[in-house]
Amino acid sequence: xxxxxxxxxxxxxxxxxxxxxxxxxxxxxxxxxxxxxxxxxxxxxxxxxxxxxxxxxxxxxxxxxxxxxxxxxxxxxxxxxxxxxxxxxxxxxxxxxxxxxxxxxxxxxxxxxxxxxxxxxxxxxxxxxxxxxxxxxxxxxxxxxxxxxxxxxxxxxxxxxxxxxxxxxxxxxxxxxxxxxxxxxxxxxxxxxxxxxxxxxxxxxxxxxxxxxxxxxxxxxxxxxxxxxxxxxxxxxxxxxxxxxxxxxxxxxxxxxxxxxxxxxxxxxxxxxxxxxxxxxxxxxxxxxxxxxxxxxxxxxxxxxxxxxxxxxxxxxxxxxxxxxxxxxxxxxxxxxxxxxxxxxxxxxxxxxxxxxxxxxxxxxxxxxxxxxxxxxxxxxxxxxxxxxxxxxxxxxxxxxxxxxxxxxxxxxxxxxxxxxxxxxxxxxxx
Amino acid sequence: xxxxxxxxxxxxxxxxxxxxxxxxxxxxxxxxxxxxxxxxxxxxxxxxxxxxxxxxxxxxxxxxxxxxxxxxxxxxxxxxxxxxxxxxxxxxxxxxxxxxxxxxxxxxxxxxxxxxxxxxxxxxxxxxxxxxxxxxxxxxxxxxxxxxxxxxxxxxxxxxxxxxxxxxxxxxxxxxxxxxxxxxxxxxx
Ligand SMILES: [Zn+2]
Numbered sequence: 001x002x003x004x005x006x007x008x009x010x011x012x013x014x015x016x017x018x019x020x021x022x023x024x025x026x027x028x029x030x031x032x033x034x035x036x037x038x039x040x041x042x043x044x045x046x047x048x049x050x051x052x053x054x055x056x057x058x059x060x061x062x063x064x065x066x067x068x069x070x071x072x073x074x075x076x077x078x079x080x081x082x083x084x085x086x087x088x089x090x091x092x093x094x095x096x097x098x099x100x101x102x103x104x105x106x107x108x109x110x111x112x113x114x115x116x117x118x119x120x121x122x123x124x125x126x127x128x129x130x131x132x133x134x135x136x137x138x139x140x141x142x143x144x145x146x147x148x149x150x151x152x153x154x155x156x157x158x159x160x161x162x163x164x165x166x167x168x169x170x171x172x173x174x175x176x177x178x179x180x181x182x183x184x185x186x187x188x189x190x191x192x193x194x195x196x197x198x199x200x201x202x203x204x205x206x207x208x209x210x211x212x213x214x215x216x217x218x219x220x221x222x223x224x225x226x227x228x229x230x231x232x233x234x235x236x237x238x239x240x241x242x243x244x245x246x247x248x249x250x251x252x253x254x255x256x257x258x259x260x261x262x263x264x265x266x267x268x269x270x271x272x273x274x275x276x277x278x279x280x281x282x283x284x285x286x287x288x289x290x291x292x293x294x295x296x297x298x299x300x301x302x303x304x305x306x307x308x309x310x311x312x313x314x315x316x317x318x319x320x321x322x323x324x325x326x327x328x329x330x331x332x333x334x335x336x337x338x339x340x341x342x343x344x345x346x347x348x349x350x351x352x353x354x355x356x357x358x359x360x361x362x363x364x365x366x367x368x369x370x371x372x373x374x375x376x377x378x379x380x381x382x383x384x385x386x387x388x389x390x391x392x393x394x395x396x397x398x399x400x401x402x403x404x405x406x407x408x409x410x411x412x413x414x415x416x417x418x419x420x421x422x423x424x425x426x427x428x429x430x431x
Numbered sequence: 432x433x434x435x436x437x438x439x440x441x442x443x444x445x446x447x448x449x450x451x452x453x454x455x456x457x458x459x460x461x462x463x464x465x466x467x468x469x470x471x472x473x474x475x476x477x478x479x480x481x482x483x484x485x486x487x488x489x490x491x492x493x494x495x496x497x498x499x500x501x502x503x504x505x506x507x508x509x510x511x512x513x514x515x516x517x518x519x520x521x522x523x524x525x526x527x528x529x530x531x532x533x534x535x536x537x538x539x540x541x542x543x544x545x546x547x548x549x550x551x552x553x554x555x556x557x558x559x560x561x562x563x564x565x566x567x568x569x570x571x572x573x574x575x576x577x578x579x580x581x582x583x584x585x586x587x588x589x590x591x592x593x594x595x596x597x598x599x600x601x602x603x604x605x606x607x608x609x610x611x612x613x614x615x616x617x618x619x620x
Contacts (some may be wrong), residue, residue, distance in 0.1 A: 007603065010602050010603050011599040011600060011602055011603045012599070013602065014552075014598060014601070014602040015599050017597065017600065018564075018567075018568065018595060018599070045541065045545075046541050046544050046545040046548070047545055047548070047549070047602065049538075049541055049542040049545040049546070050542070050544070050545025050546045050547075050548055050549035050550075051545070051549055051568055051602065052542075052545075053542055053545060053546035053549065054446040054461065054546065054549050054550065054553070054565065054568050055461070055568050055569055055570070057460055057461050057464075058457065058460070059456045059457055059460030059469060060469070061458070062452070062453075062456060062470075062473075066470065067449070067452055070448075070470075070473065070474050070477055071445050071448045071452070071477065072445075073477075073478070074435075074448060074474070074477035074478045074480070074481045075441045075443075075444045075445045075481055076441070076449065097528075102613075120603070140471075156467045156468065159467070159468075175467070242530060326527075350536065351536065354536055354537075354539075354540050357540065358540055358543055358544060358547070381536075382538060384537045387537045388537060391537075
């Protein structure tokens with residue numbers, strides 16, 4: 001068996017999986033290789049499961065009421081084709097506030113609007129949808145459409161909407177965001193839930209772009225910034241993060257006006273038992289709630305100190321400020337698992353760790369997460385633990401935890417041979 | 432009932448739509464993958480079924496004919512998505528959100544990994560190749576695929592051939608061999 005054998009075998013495995021996944025139907029050479037190569041055997045298993053997944057994928061359930069409306073619309077010929085959309089009137093439905101809010105990540109701000117095209121709508125002073133989709137009541141807007149004012153707008157869950165304002169400023173509402181644009185002096189975006197990233201033109205003194213939420217308001221001073229809002233347990237949290245320039249932020253609870261500069265962020269609306277605001281700095285908080293960028297060590301400090309709520313808030317904040325490196329995201333995802341652990345929810349911690357493994361493969365975090373998940377399942381699910389350990393050794397033959405993994409394997413093996421001998425395995429601990 | 436529906440009887444049309452509602456939804460979902468636009472796509476198909484019924488030729492099977500409409504709507508959707516900026520879609524198709532049915536978390540992980548990789552490989556294909564191959568994976572015959580895609584049998588064959596080839600090529604490299612790629616320093620506890 002050689003690496004070359006594997007390279008030759010892999011595409012054939014895909015073919016086999018496509019054909020229904022019967023290993024016995026494979027050519028003799030492939031069968032021979034599979035017999036000696038555990039890596040390819042696993043690959044085959046994964047591919048087979050993947051093809052089966054595509055074949056058997058089940059759509060999210062449709063509720064009876066929606067189905068009835070759909071059928072009625074189709075048979076009555078009420079196509080409601082407005083502005084190029086065939087869905088129109090029957091589609092409007094409330095979307096859970098928390099659905100996409102807060103869990104979205106800043107992706108390449110500034111990438112998407114190089115195009116300085118002006119449309120008739122923009123000339124008329126109306127905002128224009130540049131990309132994506134927006135839903136306003138029963139109307140779906142497509143790129144090029146002028147955006148209605150004073151109306152609740154919603155970006156579909158998996159599509160970002162990019163809106164250009166008459167003054168050339170633009171913002172991007174991530175999927176699931178709900179907001180309203182009002183024309184006062186300067187545009188005002190009222191954010192109900194979700195997140196908007198703004199790139200603003202330098203503003204005239206009398207015309208200021210602002211993003212407002214229940215908790216506060218962020219006003220442009222010529223800049224790039226993000227505002228996110230999410231609700232949890234009935235109360236809202238707004239986060240403002242500045243990527244460039246400066247933003248003037250007003251918190252509604254204290255009426256304070258602060259200027260945030262590049263790299264700074266603030267969380268509005270977090271109720272703390274003590275009156276001290278949440279700040280990301282590890283030293284004593286200054287009088288203002290303006291925070292330094294949230295750092296992962298700070299998050300961990302909070303978790304260690306049992307200030308889990310603050311930890312969570314900082315995770316949210318970090319999601320807004322962080323550059324989009326997979327490593328940072330993976331590390332952030334690790335802290336989420338740690339929060340679960342800190343609150344004693346082992347099963348969800350395991351899930352979070354496995355999520356890191358699946359979502360950020362080939363990162364050091366994935367390695368750590370895989371080991372952590374294995375450790376946590378030693379007593380709960382020894383079988384899973386054994387498989388995770390096997391996978392660890394396969395993925396990281398010279399990994400950082402190889403020694404520990406072997407030790408765990410031995411412990412599991414001993415326990416299997418002496419089943420009733422009680423807790424012989426080392427206790428699970430967080431990495 | 433079909434005759435009534437073809438003749439424009441709304442009640443009969445409604446019954447046909449109801450009877451095929453889940454079939455349409457499932458087929459669309461498998462062809463395009465997870466999307467928030469499923470309801471829209473479904474509505475589009477339902478409307479096209481109604482407006483197309485008068486043109487339904489008797490010898491055609493209703494299911495295959497409806498399947499053909501789904502295929503067209505799905506293919507258009509995939510084309511539109513391919514044009515859309517990559518920036519947005521990165522997040523939209525988070526692999527971690529894929530749904531699996533197995534109860535065991537480890538099996539789930541493996542199944543999810545497989546599904547994510549298969550979907551990625553499918554997404555690399557052109558819309559027609561992707562649709563053809565997905566239909567094949569779902570167990571449709573070449574003839575059925577040709578009918579549903581409104582193409583000649585030879586075209587369907589050719590599409591399947593290229594799609595399969597590209598799909599398999601996507602798995603040529605060992606995905607696990609780059610484990611130590613990242614030399615980037617990160618603070619770990
Ligand atoms: Zn091999």
